[in-house]
Amino acid sequence: MQKTGDIHAHFLRVVKMSQACDVSLSTALDEGQITAEAYGDMVTGCRGCTEVGSCDKLLGTMPRLPEAPDYCVNRETFAHLRGLQAK
Incomplete structure (x- = not known):
């Protein structure tokens, strides 16, 4: 089983990738486009990345x-x- 990466470092990677993709995670949360749980799942998924x-x-x-x-x-x-x- 792969060890997961540092939560803070992967949180920052998710934020940087969202910015690079022209996505505002703050807006997504504020407008109900994602839940706080889904945001956490994004970070958790990133923590298991091998790339x-x-x-x-x-x-x-x-x-x-x-x-x-x-x-x-x-x-x-x-x-x-x-x-x-984008709408």
Whole structure:
């Protein structure tokens, strides 16, 4: 079983990835687009990621992304929220 990563570091990764994908997690929470539990699940999912090095490199070189990378466990959530917030 894989050990999960540091919660604070992965929380920050989720925030950075959301910003790179032009998604506001604060807006998502405020407007009921996601629940606090779903937000926590995003961080928990990220903590189990095996591509942390790739993610950090990507976020360090690409401040804006058209979508989260294929390996991102939150890819579909970011795409969904981006669609809701683009309206």
